[in-house]
Amino acid sequence: MAQKIKLSTIAETLGVSTATVSLALRDSPLVAAVTRDKIKEQARALGYIYNRRAASLRTSRSGIIGVVVHDIMNPFYGEILKAIEAELDRDRQTFILSNHYDSVEKQRAFIETLLQLGGDGVIMSPAIGTPPEDIQLAEDNGMPAILVARSIEGLDVPIFRGDDAYGISLATNHLISLGHRVIAMVGGTDQTSTGRDRYQGYVMALRKANIEVDPNLRIPGPRTMQGGFEAAVHLLSLPQKPTAVVCWNDLVAIGMMNGIARAGLVPGRDVSVTGYDDLEDASIATPALTTVWNGQAEVGRSAARALLDKLNGSHEPDGIHLIKPEMRIRQSTGPLRTTQQD
Numbered sequence: 001m002a003q004k005i006k007l008s009t010i011a012e013t014l015g016v017s018t019a020t021v022s023l024a025l026r027d028s029p030l031v032a033a034v035t036r037d038k039i040k041e042q043a044r045a046l047g048y049i050y051n052r053r054a055a056s057l058r059t060s061r062s063g064i065i066g067v068v069v070h071d072i073m074n075p076f077y078g079e080i081l082k083a084i085e086a087e088l089d090r091d092r093q094t095f096i097l098s099n100h101y102d103s104v105e106k107q108r109a110f111i112e113t114l115l116q117l118g119g120d121g122v123i124m125s126p127a128i129g130t131p132p133e134d135i136q137l138a139e140d141n142g143m144p145a146i147l148v149a150r151s152i153e154g155l156d157v158p159i160f161r162g163d164d165a166y167g168i169s170l171a172t173n174h175l176i177s178l179g180h181r182v183i184a185m186v187g188g189t190d191q192t193s194t195g196r197d198r199y200q201g202y203v204m205a206l207r208k209a210n211i212e213v214d215p216n217l218r219i220p221g222p223r224t225m226q227g228g229f230e231a232a233v234h235l236l237s238l239p240q241k242p243t244a245v246v247c248w249n250d251l252v253a254i255g256m257m258n259g260i261a262r263a264g265l266v267p268g269r270d271v272s273v274t275g276y277d278d279l280e281d282a283s284i285a286t287p288a289l290t291t292v293w294n295g296q297a298e299v300g301r302s303a304a305r306a307l308l309d310k311l312n313g314s315h316e317p318d319g320i321h322l323i324k325p326e327m328r329i330r331q332s333t334g335p336l337r338t339t340q341q342d
Contacts, residue, residue, distance in 0.1 A: 007021045007022055007025075007048075009048075010039060013042055013046070014038060020039070021043075024039040024040065025039065027092055062117065062120055063094055064093075064094050064096060064114075064119045065088055065093050065094070065095040065096070065121050065123065065307065066095065066096050066110065066111070066119050067096070067098070067122070067123045067124070068098045068100055068110050068111075068123075068125070069099060069100070069124070069148075069149075070099065070100060070127070071101060074223070075277075075279045076279065076296060079277075079296035079297055079300070080148060080297075080299055080303075081097070081300065082300065083300030083301040084301070084303065084304045087300070087301050087304035088308070093120070095123075096114070096117075098110040101127075102128045104127050104130055104131075107126070107127045107130065111134065111135075114138070115137075115143060119143055120143065121144045121310070121311060122138055122144075122145050122146070123145075123146045123147075123303050123307060124147060124148070125147070125150050126150050126152055128189070128192055129191070132152055132154040132155045135152065135157065139157065145157050146158050146159075146160070146303045146304075146307045146310075147159040147161075147303075148161060148299050148300065149161050149194060149299065150192050150193050150194055152193075156319075158303075158306050158319070159320045159321065160299045160302045160303045160306070160321045160323070161194070161299060161320070161321075161322065162294040162295050162299065162324075162325050163322040163323065163324055164194050164325075165197040165198065165200050166201060166324065167198070167201065167276065168198040168205075168246060168292070169201040169202070170292055170327050171246050171274040171276065171292050171327070172246055174274065174290070174327060175244040175246065175274065176209045176211070178244075178335045178336060179335055180243050180244035180272060180336050181336075182240060182241070182242045182243050182244070183211070183244045184218065184219065184242040184246070185202045185218050185219070185245070185246045185247075186222055186227075186235075186245055186246070186247050186248060186256060187219070187220070187221065187223060187228070187231075187247055187248020187252045188220055189221060190220070198248065198276075216238065217235075217238075217242055219234065219235070222252050222255075223251065224255065225251050225254050225255030225258070226255060227252055227255060228251065228253060228254065228257075229258050229259040229262075230259070231252070231259070232255070232256045232257075232258070232259025232263070233259055233263075236259070236265075242271065243271060243336055244271065244272040244273070244274075244336075245271065245273050245274070247273060247275050248276060249276045250275035250277050250278070250279045250285075251279075252275070253275030253289055253332070254282075254285050254289065257273050257286075257287070257289070257332060267287055268287045268332045268334050269334055272290075272334055273289070273332045273333065274289075274290050274292070275289045275291035275292070276291060276292045277291065277292070278291045278294065278328050282328070282330075287330065287331035287332045288330035288331045288332065289332045290327075290329050290331070290332045290333040292325045292327060292328065293325055293326045293327075294323070294325050295323035295324075295325065299323055302323075
C-alpha cells in the first residue's frame with residue numbers, strides 16, 4: 001500500500017504543489033519549517049515511504065556514506081564513529097558500517113558493494129596491507145574516500161589522524177622526567193603507519209635522553225586488555241624488569257596494570273604505566289591512567305566534514321592532517337623508586 005502513495009496525493013491533500021512536497025521530504029530550507037512538518041506528518045499518515053533510489057537517479061546522490069574500520073568493539077573506533085555519525089546527521093546522510101578486522105578481502109568486498117549501491121563516499125581506517133589501488137577504485141568511480149587513523153603511501157586523498165610519533169614521545173618523555181630509564185613499549189605493529197610512527201616516537205625520545213634502545217623491552221602486537229595482561233607477565237619475568245611501560249593504547253595499559261597488580265605490585269608506584277587515546281575508562285581505572293589524548297572525536301568530525309564538503313563541491317587538501325595529541329597525567333605514573341626508598 002505504501003508504495004502506491006504518490007507525492008501528488010500528499011500535495012492534493014494539503015493544497016500545495018508536488019514540488020513543495022518533494023522539497024519538504026528532503027528537508028530543503030526552501031520550504032518553511034511549519035510547512036515541512038505538516039507535509040511530513042501527512043506523509044506518515046498516508047503511509048508514504050520516501051524512495052531514496054528514485055531520488056538518487058534524479059540527483060545523482062544516494063545519501064549513503066560507507067564507513068569501514070578495524071573493529072567497532074575497540075572504543076577508539078567507537079569514539080571516531082560517534083563523531084562521524086553526528087556530523088553526517090547534520091546533513092541527513094545515512095552511513096553503512098563494516099568491520100574489516102584487517103582483512104583486505106572483506107574491505108574490498110565492502111567497497112564494491114558500496115559502489116553497487118551508488119554510495120556517495122567512504123570513510124575508512126584501512127586494513128593492514130591495503131593496496132592504494134583498492135581505494136583508487138572508489139575514487140575513479142566517483143566515490144571519494146577519506147582515511148582516518150592510518151595512512152597509505154601513494155594515495156592523494158585527505159587523511160585525518162593523530163600525530164602518533166609526537167604523542168608517544170610525550171608519554172616516553174614524561175616517564176623519563178620521572179627518572180625512569182628502563183622503559184618498555186608494548187603493542188603496535190610495523191605493518192601500519194600508526195605502529196611505525198609510535199615506535200619511532202618512543203625510540204627518538206629514548207635516544208634524545210641518551211638511553212639505549214633495548215629490543216627486549218619491546219613487545220609488538222597487543223591491542224587488547226588481555227594482550228596487556230599477558231605482556232605484564234612476560235615483562236615481570238625479565239632479568240632486568242622495566243620500571244615503566246609505554247602502552248600502545250588504553251586497553252593494553254589497563255590490562256598491563258591488572259597484570260602488575262596480579263603479581264603483587266602496585267601500578268604507578270612499583271611500575272609506571274602510560275596509555276594512549278584517553279578513552280572514557282582511562283580516568284576511572286584503578287589507578288587512574290596517565291595517557292595521551294589522541295583527538296578521536298576531532299578526527300571523526302573532520303573526516304566527515306571533509307567528505308561532505310567534497311561532495312558539495314569544495315575540496316579539502318589531500319595529504320595528512322594531524323591532530324596534535326596532549327598528555328593527561330594521572331596516578332598510574334610516578335617517580336622512579338630507588339632501593340633506599342623501598
